[in-house]
Every structure is written in structure tokens, then in C-alpha cells.
Amino acid sequence: MSASGTKRGAVTLSGGRNSHKLKVAISSKLETKETLQLKSATNRSDIHIITEREQDEASGSIVDSEFSTGKVFYENTFKLLPDARMPTTKIETEVENVLREQFLNEVYDSAKCKANCQSICQLIKEKVKGLVDSRYKLVVVVHVGEKKGQGVHITSRCAWNDNFDDYVTVYFTNSSLFVQATIYALYAE
DSSP, X not given: OOTTXXXXXXXXXXXXXXXXXXEEXXXXXXXXXXXXXXXXXXXXXXXXXXXXXXXXXXXXXXXXXXXXXXXOOOOOOOOSSOSSOOOHHHHHHHHXXXXXXXXXXXXXOGGGHHHHHHHHHHHHHHHHHXXXXXXXXXEEEEEEEXXXXXXXXXXXXXXXXXXXXXXXXXXXXXXXXXXXXXXEEEXXX
8 A cells, every 4th residue: 555545544553562543544545744744654664554444344344233224314403594484373363262262261260260271271282283394492371460450561581583583472351350472483494
């Protein structure tokens, strides 16, 4: 094997207790230091250069290995843009329907509010998941309160990207209670 070839191989230095295996890439564009090391290494008589074929035969074929399952593996994709924006009008009508079904004839009961809010959040999240891209992470917040003529302001703050992230807020009232549901859709790259 000459220094002008473009083969890759492993060099085995044997000659006693401390035999070493070195992998050497032989190329036509070797730097001066690498050329000197290669020349000094090839002048020794105890060096055996293993070709790729010998290396494959020794280690087994790639076809017989655990990596040859026949499946195609893809690298991670880092999509910086969503395929489509969040369809706010569709989500708004879907959430309105859910709130109307659940609270149309409901009477306010403070003992049932916590369990009611958790189940409504899960139901809304399941309905909305089918309408948005799978890379959107959903956060659903539901407030239920008794209606006694009082005023309530519910606010929130978020750090997000104005180009992709969005939210929908839906209100529902009947004679004894009010419900506010907010769905945040945050795009995850």
C-alpha cells in the first residue's frame, strides 16, 4: 500500500507484550507530519496493514448485524415553521359546543367545581388536539364561578412567539354560573 493511494486501513504494531492497533487513513493529500509518521511506520518490519476487507471479515458482515432490520431510520427534523396556523374559529366553535353541552342546565355547586374543571380541561384538550398540528403543545385553563352579579377579571401573561403561538378564550353563562375556558397553543420546534 503506497502513500499516494486513497485506502483506509488499520495498522497493527506487534512485537512483544505491548502490541498496538492504530487506524491510519492514507490519502494523497497527507500533511508533512503525517507523511513522516507514515514513512517511519512503514519502514518497520513488524507492521501488518489490515485492509477494509480483512476488517469486515474479522468483525462480521454489516448485513448480518443488528442494524440490518430493513427499516429506514430518519434523523430528527427541526421544523422552524408550522405547517398551518392554529384555526382559532374552528377551535372556538368546538369549545363553545363542549361548554354548552356540559353547563347548559348545570347549577353551581362549589364542591363539584374542581372535578368539573379538570374533566372539562381534558375533554377540551382531546377535542382540540385533532384540529391543530401535532407540534403544538396545548394548555387548557377553565374557570367556573357562581354568578351573583359580581365582576371578575381573569388575566394571563405568556412569553411566546407572536408569529406561531396563539390562544382562544370562550365564555359561557347560564342563570347560576359562569365558565371561562382559555386554550393556549404553543409551537414546539
